[in-house]
Amino acid sequence: MSAINLDNLADFIRGTAILGTGGGGDPYIGRLMLQQELEKCGEIRLIDPDDVGDDIFTVTVACMGAPTVFGEKLPNATTAIEGIRRIEKEVGRSVNAIMPLEAGGVNATLPLTVAARMGLPVIDGDGMGRAFPEFQMTTFNICGVDCSPFVMSDDFGNTVLLETDSALRTETYGRAVCVKMGGIAQVASYAMTGEEARKSCVARTVSLAREIGQTVREARIAGEKDICDALVDYFETSNPPRFSQILFDGKVQDIVRETRDGWTHGQVFLEGLDEADGEMLITFRNEYSQATVNGKTVAIVPDLISVLDRETGEPITTETLRYGQRVKVLGVAALPVMRTREAVEIFGPRAFAIDEEFQSLETLAWGEAEAVG
Amino acid sequence: MHIGVDVGGTNTDAALLDGNKVLSSIKSPTTDDVGLGVVGAIGQVMQQSGCKVSDISSVMIGTTQFTNAFVEGKKLVPVATFRAALPATRDVMPMVEFPPHLKKPIGDLSYLVSGGYEFDGRHIAPLDELAVAKGARDMKARGVNSVAVSSVFAPINDQMEKRMAEIILNEAPDAELTLSSEIGRVGLIERENATIMNASLAALSRTVVNAFRSALAELDITCPFYISQNDGTLMTAEFAEKYPVLTFASGPTNSMRGAAFLSGIEDGIVVDIGGTTSDVGVLKGGFPRESAISVDIGSVRTNFRMPDVLAIGLGGGSIVRGNSDNVRVGPDSVALNLTNKALVFGGDTLTSTDIAVAAGYADIGDKSLVSHLDPALVEAAVDCIHALIEDAVDRVKSSKGNVPVVLVGGGSVLLNRPIKGASEAIKPELSGVANAIGAGLAQVGGEVDRVYSYGDLGRDGALDHARKEATDRAVNAGASADTVSIVSIEEVPLTYLPAGAVRVKVKAIGDLGPQEHAA
Structure with missing residues (x-):
């Protein structure tokens, strides 16, 4: 089973920056969060989407808000977990794997930190295959996975739950709450079963990021090929x-x-x-x-x-x-x-x-x- | 008259300036005892010009010692970090990315307490004053005396950091404090890193500034002295003692300032060609353009202002390889061994200096020793050297179009053709001591970098506030009030937030005010 650990962290981060396709926010803070977490837990396990069984119940984790604010009032893995708990309570089922929402930029790292903290594996895939600016822009949404209940949490562990008729409306309402939360909110959304995850995700984008980073590093060291x-x-x-x-x-x-x-x-x-x-x-x-x-x-x-x-x-x-x-x-x-x-x-x-x-x-x-x- | 001194890793240079004239200048080796080198250099430059101690109204010193000490992890002291932020930011502790050789001397003692601001100025939480006091007592009991104080969005409001400082000093009156709001920009961790760096240099900064003080005392020089900052302005010795990081990268800055002064070019590009590398940077109004991105120092990321300098591997000692069809110059260099490795000095290595001599536009060493070189190879290498510089010049430009280029440094002999992309290429006299001359230019500045809500204050109100604060800071730093002017204003709206949250950067610069001679 593949994993993210301190040895391949730098590769993974470089890959997420390339998958950021010009945006997605600076992965610097995400790297520090992961580094601090990996020093404690050693590694974060990845599950290949093909191996995601029907026993899996997963939820996506991401940060919403302004990148400038992310750099001051850092993403908060602790209260992201509060959001996940609220979803569990709402749907009456325990989460046993974490799914990234976004493969590129700063949001590629928060789900891994949360998973490490919760002792859960991460499904090797995401809903964007790159970086996109809004919550409705996911393959989960396209494949009919409901983004509600959409739970936003602030640094105090306050949660706001949105239950809407469309992901686009969630995005619009969510932004307003986010500003009041101080320009950054941790978001748990798109709760789904193993089957839904398997069918709707962009597959293997966590390992993709790691391998992109590895390719760049090795090409640089070899110095032979462009x-x-x-x-x-x-x-x-x-x-x-x-x-x-x-x-x-x-x-x-x-x-x-x-x-x-x-x-x-x-x-x-x-x-x-x-x-x-x-x-x-x-x-x-x-x-x-x-x-x-x-x-x-x-x-x-x-x-x-x-x-x-x-x-x-x-x-x-x-x-x-x-x-x-x-x-x-x-x-x-x-x-x-x-x-x-x-x-x-x-x-x-x-x-x-x-x-x-x-x-x-x-x-x-x-x-x-x-x-x- | 002013004296400018540049204490580099290899040389200590000094220049005596009277207004716009360089009266004399010298170059001498840097000594282990930095003070001795400074005494020697100032002594020589005064002797050369015959000027008297009473003629000197100020001394300005540029130094790279703090940068080197931090990168090498030498002479650093343990630091306690106080961060007002909880319940936010707890998932990234201070110093996560400091490498072991820096963590060892600095330690990683930290106290996170409730507090900090939102981007719009609201409190995240009230400051937990009791926790700050408790931390200060604990820190004192552990024998730590140097403190880094940070809080979330301190660039928007520094009140909490100031209150923390009061509480810490109340518990530990001898503590030496650095506030993040005094140093860095928006970006908590990068700003906090810079704050910790500064705090870790507390002992060294005292030693160095005292060494300068004693050096001047030894020469009976009693006028005030200043240290150059990396933006090309000066700070008082007392200020430098508290904020040594503001000297980081002041070497290239002083060289660019000196180049501007010597050439009379205020807006253009400076190429400083040394033995191994060339530093290429942009002058805007006589000052170096600031780097827009975060800068790593000793593999720790910071976001305080630094000059935007591109270093390329071309210098007077660059090794030349290949043949006329496929010639390469650098990036490796014979460096300090030029005078025994280069062909013109009887050595066995073909260097860029040999090429300049063979091409007939430099007269260094024995030119008969390069007369055997294939003219086609020489021609190709000259092309290559010019192309490297032309490429660097184009990279640092901020837009298309030709601009003046000023060439300084010992390696400037390598170039003698027109440079593509340059409206003119100037090699001023005395360019070898451009650093010391740059240090001796007497201007002081003040800057503001914070997020304003245009919704609350209006754009004009916010800009007025920022202008006034930058001006006040320049005056506090020693500028005479009637000479202060605003040299730059930058406004960056924050994305994903309602219109109105705008990051504003304002910089004011003025001439050094009337100075009082110490008794």
Whole structure:
């Protein structure tokens, strides 16, 4: 059985940053929380989704709020557990495994800390396969898992339970409560059975993060192969394999960034290192949502777009983008569960105000015929 | 007249300045007894110019000793950390990421108590004063005297930290305190780390500042002296004794300030080429641009202001390998062994300095020793050296377009072609002692970095408040009030929160005010 421990923690954290696809919040605090917890418990066990039995009853754990606040009034594993207890009471069943809501960014770590504290295993998967900004943007929601009861807890152990008719409404009401809780709330939601978890999750994203980090580290030490090429090779062999491609190799020419309605909107322009490579434009809305080369779309949500330092492979977030950075842009195909018609409605282009149909990375790379064949 | 001194790891430099003129300057080796080196350097520079002690109105010293001591974990004292935050933040204790070699001298004694603020200024909980007092007594009983005080959202409101300080001093009157609100920015753990770093340097800062004091006394210099901060402004010796971390990375800062002064370029890029590496940074209004990201010091993350400097592996001692089709310069270097390893000095290693000599634009050592080099190889290496610098210059720029580039440091002889991306390339005279000159420039500053609610105060009200506080801080630091001006204002709205919560950073700078001579 695989596990997260002090030896692979740094790999896992680097992977969650890359899966943050430009957003997801700084994993720094999450790393410290996990490190402190692992020093006590040694390791956190992962259960492969295929091995999740019908005896499992699980709940997702995440933080809601403003990343700036996360850095001051840190995420609180202790009261996240209060939220889980409240759900157990509400549904009359004990939780025996924890499920991450999000694979990228700061929320990839809190569930592991909570699981360690509770002495429970973590299901190796999540509901986003990357980072997304809102609670309705999950494969659980798409597959019909109810996000209610949705329990928010503050540092005092106060809980607020939302029972709504849709995950979108929960997200809206939840934000208001979150502000009153001081800009950060621990959230337990999407309580589900083993069967539901198995069918609805994006599989093996905890080990995916760990293996991404490991690939970067090993490529750096070996120093022979380009780190981004090493990642593309890795994704061919990940479980399940994922199509991926280096979409662009260039340098940052200009950034337009604006914060409004609680979102960071913006665009970054890249120029090819070779002039013949033309220009890339990446649009972001908290995370990178669309990449075009010379006006032609090459990747679009929910497929993953990551901007990496071209030498070190270190991910560059929408907040740390700066003129002059030399980067490679990596596109990674989202798993099929994230590309269904229902999924694309919830977290496809239009959910990010892009007036375009979703086209898979493969289709965009090879054209329609080959991709289908 | 001012004297600027730069105490580096290798050299102690001094420069005597009169207004906008450099009267004399010298370079001497740094000694184990830092005070002796300072006495030597100041003595020499005064002797050289023939100026009298009574002519000196102030002495400014830049030093890298605190950075080095912290990174190496040497001469640090145990620290007790008080954090007002409960019930929040209990899942990350102070010092989680400090490596063993730092945890050993500093220990990890900490007291978490109820308190702290919300982002909008509400209390998380009232400060548990009894718990603070109890912690202070316990700390005293354990013989710990240096204290780091932090609280959640202290950059929004420092009152709780100030109250904690009062209570701790009441129980342990000799305690030496560092408040996080005085040092870091938003980001509790990074700010707390910087606070602990500062507290751990309490003994060393006293020793070093006293060594400077005695050095000046030995020379009968009684004028006030100042220490340079890493933003290019000065602090009084008393302030430096309390806040040694504010000197971290002041070396590159002083060099950039000196380069600005010597070249007259206020906005541009400075390339400081040493023996092994080059530091490349951006000047904005004569001051270095600050780093926008967190900086790790000795593998501990901090978020206090640091100059934004890109270091690349190119210097006068960089080793040159390969042939004319595939030449590589650096990143390794013969470093301090240049004068016996480089070909021009009769050594056996081809270095970047040899290339500059062979290309005919530097006159160092014996040029006949490089006359055998393949001209194509020399040409390729010169291309490579320029390309490395051009690439670094482009990386640090904040936008497209050509800007002036100032070249300083001993390795600046490596460059003599126009630099792509530069509107002009200037190699000022005296660039070898740019550090000391930068230290000797007499400006002081004050800054504010906190979250305001525009909903409550209005944008104008909030900005006025921040401007006034930054100005007050500059005046308190020694600026003469009529010279203080606001040099930067930055507003960053916080995401995922209702409109109105905005992080505001304001910086004020002024000239050093009239000084009183010590008796």
